[in-house]
Structure formats: structure tokens, C-alpha cells
Amino acid sequence: MSELSHDPEVLIQHYLEDRLTEDEAALLLELLQKPALGEADPLHEKLLHQLSMDAMLREVKAAASTSTGPVILPAAPSAKTKARFSFTTLTSVAAVAACITLALTWLFVFTRQLPSMADAEDTTAAVAVLSRGVNLEWQGESHTPGSPLSPGWLRLESGLAQIEFYQGARVTLEGPAAFRLVSSSQAYCTAGKLSVHVPPQAKGFRIDTPKGTIVDLGTDFGLDLNVPTAELHVFKGEVELHATGAAMKPLYEGQGMTLGDENQAFTANQAAFASLNTVDERTAESQRLAFESWLSSRPEWNNEASLQMRLDFQDPVGTRSLRNHAVKAPQVPAGSIVGCDWTEGRWPGKRALEFRNVSDRVRLSIPGEHEAITLCAWVRVHGLDRPFNSLFMAEGYADGAIHWQITRDGKLRLGIAGRDGHPSRDHDTPALFKPERFGQWMHLATVIDPVAKEIRHYLNGEEVARVPWLHVFPVRPGLADLGNWNDGGRSDRVAIRNFSGTMDEFMLFSRVLTEQEIAKLAR
Template identity: 60%
Template sequence: MPDTDTLIQRYLEGTLTTAEAEDLHTLLKAQPELGERLLQHFDMDAMLRATKPLVADNIIRPKLLPRRRFTFATVTSVAAMAACITLLGTWLMNAAMDPRPEAEETTASVAVLTRGVNLEWESATITPGTPLSPGWLKLKSGIAQIEFYQGARVLIEGPAELQLVSSGEATCTRGKLSAQVPPQAKGFRINTPKGTIVDLGTEFGLDVSAANEEVHVFKGEVELHQPTATMKSLKEGQAMAIAGDTAMLTANASSFASLNEIDARSAMSQRFQFEKWLASSSKLNADSGLRLRFDFQDDEGSRSLRNHAVNGGQIEDGSIVGASWTTGRWPGKRALEFRNVSDRVRLNIPGETKTLTMAVWVRVNGLDRTFNSLFMSEGWGDRKIHWQITRDGKVRLGIAGSAGAQHADHDTPVFFTPERFGRWTHLAVVFDPATQEVRHYANGELLTRSKLKHTQALKIGIAELGNWNDGRKTGGVAIRHLSGAMDEFTLWDRALSDAEIATLAN
């Protein structure tokens, strides 16, 4: 077959055979960039034909180009085809170089529980820091601060029932609430059984009881909309019953919880929790089955964690590498922050462990790696353990087989979703040969139990909190460090019960 340039030239000269035309067509489909070259030849040919031939005494007039055996329609069709092939090739190349982005994760949450004091729930238990999706909140007692994504801040006092509708709307059917609505959240709505309050950028209180409903405006202005009455405007210092007697009342801020009050009560509650934890530490340290307890209350300049277990003499203090000190669950409680590939706490659990319980208070900031370390034996093999969180949010206890036997992974369902990032969480895991199972817990509740394949004793050895060393002397090491913080870690050589783990979490 003639080369490409020859085929193009023969086409332009009108000497291309049918077989050669088929060859050119095949080349154009296989090599889209040839379409651009063919178009360039068309342009050149058209320019030459439009130019008058030069005439001189010593120049012989060239013959006119022979007539093509293809019509003008054929020429334009081939040119159009070449252009289309060129565009298609360009599109395919761009698509390969610029792939469509992956689908983004979404959240249904519209608000967040930012603080709480002495919270007791009738509905599912919610802790501060929890993003909230549309639905009912039923508070038996205590004060909860909710911040809506549009900017409104609401304090509810138990007993109360509040239904979240959207990032700018809620329905209160029982209890007291007070709201701060900045200008960017103007239009925030609270529905009640007898009417709707539309805020115009203000502070107000709402009291919904079985007998009546009252709205009190502390600052700014609200609109009161009722099904069978005209809209009423209430300004600063005014109050009104939503149904029944519509006479204006004087707003009474002292009967509603304020931000100053929740600040003071929250600080008092945190001090109480911290002191309660300190008081229980001595009893926990003396537990006969406890082999290791880091309470993270070491001096801020310290580069080691003291083992406080009374019966943990074989286990030395942990060595801090890289990790920096930060604030833990409460003011005054210390924690270690893990950020970089260097950050870890090195320790050694010598000998064999027939039964094992581990518990940790951890704040996970993100799952940036395939595996995110909690507590992992150095290397892998011969009954070593890896306690970690997978990228998709499952908590895993991996147990290596002995004498080359296959390892076993004991996973929870997906637990760490983005809504749980940045919150203190209590995790525990139990390796229990007596029941031949592994049990995982989160915040004191059983997540899952799975059957043990092998019940031989574990050999933890050298291990790390918040990171992993695969034991190689040279070469790269897999990056598995935790992105987050820890403020307590405990290890027993016995299986704790459900009730004991719930006590630890509470």
C-alpha cells in the first residue's frame, strides 16, 4: 500500500483508485490526526487553484491539473469526515487526560449538638459534637445547645420535644427554648401546634406547655403567624400568648436558659466529670487483671507515658516519638495529638497473652489512609495483633496466624463516618477464647461479635499506639499513622464484661 502522503497527493490529483480510497479511509479512522493533515492539503490545493499561473517568455505554462474523478460533494464529504475524526480523537484524548471526578460524599445533617449539660434523653442518646439530621429530639432533662447550619443557635431545656425540619426550620411541641438568630440566618422558623414564629434577626424565647404557648422577644423583632389570625409583629421587650388572650405581655428573659448560664453550667459539669474520672483512677489502676494503663496525665514536657497499672510491672513506660501534647476530653485533661508519619508511642508487651481486652478514648479527625492505627504489633506474623480503622470506617482487630497459618480479620460494620470525625469516642475490643469470639464496642455499646478461628495465645511484643513499624531494617514502611488524638489507653489480660465496658465509657 502506498504511504499516506502519496495517497493524499493522488487524491488531490484525481488519480486515486477505488482500492486506494478505501485504504485512505481506513487510515483516517485508525489515525485521527491524519484528518488535520488532509485538511491542510485541501487548503493548500484551493489556494494554488485560486492563484493565476505566472506567464513569461522563458517559462512554459504548466498544464492544468487533471480533472478529478471525484465530485466536489465527495471532496467536502471526505473533508467533513476527516474533521469529525479529528474532533473525536481530540475528545477521547481529553477525556483520558481529564477523567470525570468521583461522586462526592453527602450528608443529611442540618444542625449540630454543640454542647450539653446533664443530658438525659428519651430518644436515642446524643453526645456533644454530633451532627443532627431532620427528625425528633426528645430531651428528658438537661440543657442542649443546637446550632443550625444557617447560623441560628437554639437552647432547649428538658423536658422538651423538638423536631428538626431543615437547616432553617424546626418544630417545638413541648418545652422551653431560647434562640439567637444572627442576620445571616434571618427568616429562621419555629413551628408550634398553634402557630409559627418567623425570626427577623433577633433573640427570643418560646415556652410550649400543655396549657399555653408564649413567645418572648429579648432583642430585635419576630413575626407571629397563626392559622386563623392576621400576622402579628413583636418587638424587643414584648411577649404574647400564641393562642387565647392576645394581650401584650412583658418579655421575661430570666425564665429561659441563656448562653451565659450554659457556659457556667457546662464548665461546672466538665469539672465534675474530670474529678469523677480522677477519683475512679485509683480503683481502676488496682484491677488485678489490668496490665497497662496510660492516663496521659504526664507532665506536658514529658516524652514518656507512665504505666499506672499496679500489676503491670513487666510492662515499662511508653516512649513518645513525635506526637505533641494537646487538650483531652475536658479542660485539664491531657492528650497526645497524632498528625505526622513520625508520631507514635512505642511500648513492649512481653510474653504471651491468652485473653485480651483493650480500650481507648480516641478522637478521629479523618481516615486518610487505607489503615489507620490504634494499637499495632511491630511487624506481622506469629499471633501478633493489629487494632486499626479501615479507610471505609470499620474498626478491625487483625490477628496473625501461627506457623504460617492464615490470619483473621475481625471487623465491625462501618462506624466512623464523616459525621463522627472530631468527637471523642470510646472504643474497646475483647479477645475471648472462653467464648471463642472477638467483641467490638463503641461508646459502651456492643457493635459486633465474631467467631474466633484460632484461640492460641497472642504475642504482642513491641507495639505502637497511633502508628506502625513493619519491622524492616531498610526500605519504605507503609504509612498507617492515626490522624487524631488519644487521652487514655488500657489493656487487660482478662475479658471484660459488657457492663464493665459500659462503665468505662460512661
């Protein structure tokens, strides 16, 4: 009689080979019912894997043994086969096998559903991206550099907008302009001045106008619809002009043509249109002025009486703390940096911290309780990898603690922990942070207003949600993390809620900021 084996791998092998003894069967059943705690690869998963492999090997063997007809699995063991264990043990193992078979069936059905699950992945209608912009003033919906653009109208009152179509064409639009995106290779323009670069990959890019259509054959050209006659200038390569009521005319480098009732030729003038260098120069100048304006506004905010904390992230690179610039709150200490790396902020010369790993955070302490609070931050979201992505979260979650975060489905959330018998409650916006917004600098603000009994959320200076605050009581920032969370030692394992992105300014006020003040901070 063979010696009883206690090795789970051997027991599984004996079971698959139909030579499991009664004692081994009893031991295997016991191990299956009581898996080892903390084991990296539980026994039931090993058995499931081995059964799956065994089934596949049987199919391969059966297929190899016959040249035609369906695959036939080996027959069940003969009744003459000597039983090596009791009927009770056999039924127990059979029950376990039935459960595993059910699991295999579920696994098979689940994997068959994977393609349909993949079909439900996020989609986008965008056909271009606003790659850069200088002094942009929009009529109607506004767009910031980095924004994907879906088919529809862009109405630019002033400024320069550089649009890169997904097929490769680049359009530099000068306001005032009315420009409609049709597809990744087509646009329609009724007003404006624009220059177009079309690489070989985007050959055939076309722009329709009320006075005709321009089809590019791989070139650079300019189009001015703000002059009475409307002018087409070809800087390089060849384009086709399909003027309304006239035959197609090819135009080559250096040639120009009016788009009026009578097409008149002239010499193209590239200097009259914004070039790539012009956009670069104006962008750099615009960023410099914006940075200088921000620097000059710092004393005004630093001396605000209600300001409890202002981190401007302009601390020396390499330091592991962030100075609190709130002049009237000397009791609030500097923030302590854990993990985060220094990086560039909104403008050249503006510093920021990047939050990437589960350890990254800035440790804060804001003592006291407050009837009203306004939270503000400039952030750039890289992704929403977790159910809850922390912006500012008090340690633990009790007695009026506040949790400011972004949910996985893109909602800006302010959670207020219950106190004095009142329950905890979340106050959410609609979904704001979709993949199209990732990588863009955004100003976020949330107001706790005890007088109006509501929570108000703002994105880039505009209100996006107001939610009733049902139970008004003082809230408590206390010990907190910027970009992360600590549960206050309630357990030996903490939920992963770290922020994935960049932050270059954070402010906390102990009063309600007005819409005008928030809009000013968002500029």
C-alpha cells in the same frame, strides 16, 4: 553526518521534528524499553508529555492559519521525504508511538470522567450541629456535642442542648423537650423550653408548633411550650406570630404573647430562659465534675489484677515517656513518645497526645501471650487519610500478633496474625467513622473472648459488632506502636499507617471486660 546524541531530551526533540537518525531511533527505543531505575521523571512520561504539548501546539497553529472551518492538522510527511532510518527501526518506533497514543487516549477519556467522579463524593444530610450539651439525657437516639444533626426528632429528657443551624440560627433547648429539625432554617417543636438567637444571615428562621408558627425577622426570643398556655417572649428585634386560627401579629422587643385560643399579651421575661452565659457556666461546671470523677476512679482501675497497661496521658507536659499505671504489671515498662505533640484532652486540665505526622507514635512493649484481651482507648479522629489507620499495632504481623486499627472506609478492625498453621484474619465492624464523627471524642473497646470464640467491638460503651473467632489461640501484643506501626525490619520501606487524631487514655487488660465495665469506662 551529525554526531549521535545520548541525551534523552535531544532524542525526543529530534523525534518530534522528524529528524531522528537510525542510530538515534535505536537508542531511543532502547531507553524507552529500559527506563532508569529510581528516575524521578521516567522517559516514557517525558515523551508522553512532549507529544501532548506538540499536539496542542499543532492545533493552535492550525486554528490560527484559518479563519473559518474546522481545525486541520498538518498533513503527514510527503513520500518524497528522505528516510533517515530503516523500515525495521521505523516500525519499532511506530509501535512505541502507538502505545503512547493509546496512553494519551486513555488519559483523555479519564480526564473526561473526572466530573462524574467528583459527583460521587461523600454527601451529608445534616442541617445543624449539636455544638454544646450539659448533662444530656436522651430518649431514643443519643447525641454528643459536636455531632452533626440531620432532619428528624430530638427527644431530650433533661439537660441543656445548644443547636446551631447551618444557616446561622442558634437554639438552646431545655429538657424535657421534643424538637424536630426540618431544614437548616426550620424546626418543629411540640414540647420544651427554648431560647433562639437569629443573626441577620438567618433572617426568616421559623419554628412551627401545634399552636402556631413563629417567624423570626432577625432577633432573640424565647418559647415555652411546657406551660399550659404556651408563651412567646421577644428579647430583641421583631418576630411574626402566626397563631392557629388568628391573624399574624408582629411582636417587638420586650413583648410577650400566649399561644392559646385567646392570645394574651404580657411583658417578656428573658431571665426565665437559659442564656449563652448560662450554657457556658453549666458546661464548665459539668466538665469540671467529669474530670474530678475520672481522677477519683483512677486508683480502682490501676489496681485491677488483669490490667497490663494503663496510660492516662497525665504525665508532665514536655516529657517524652508515658508512665504505665498498672500496679500489678511492673514488668510492662513505660511508653516512649516519638514525635507526637502534647495537647488538651477531653476536658480542661486533661492532657492528650496528638498524632499527625508519619513519624508520630508511642513505642510500647507488652511481653507475654494472653488467652483473652480487652483493648480500650479514648480517641478523637481527625481524618482517615490512609487505607489503615493505626490505634495499637504489634510490630510485624506473625505468630498471633494483634493489629487494632481503623480502615479508610471507617471500620474498626482487629486483625489477628495466624499461628500454628491457622491463617490470619480480620474482624471488622460496619462503617462507624464517617466524616460526621470526625472531631468528636469517642471511647473505643474491643474484646478477644476465647470462651465465646468471638471478637466484640464497642463504641461509646455500646456493642456495635461481634465477629466469630474461628481459630482460638493465645495472642501476642509484644513490641508495639500506639498510633503507628513498625514492620519489624522486614524491608527497608514501611507502609504508612499512622493515626491522624488525638488520644488521651489507653488500657489493655488480659481478660474479658463485661459490658457493664466497658460502659463504665465510656462514661
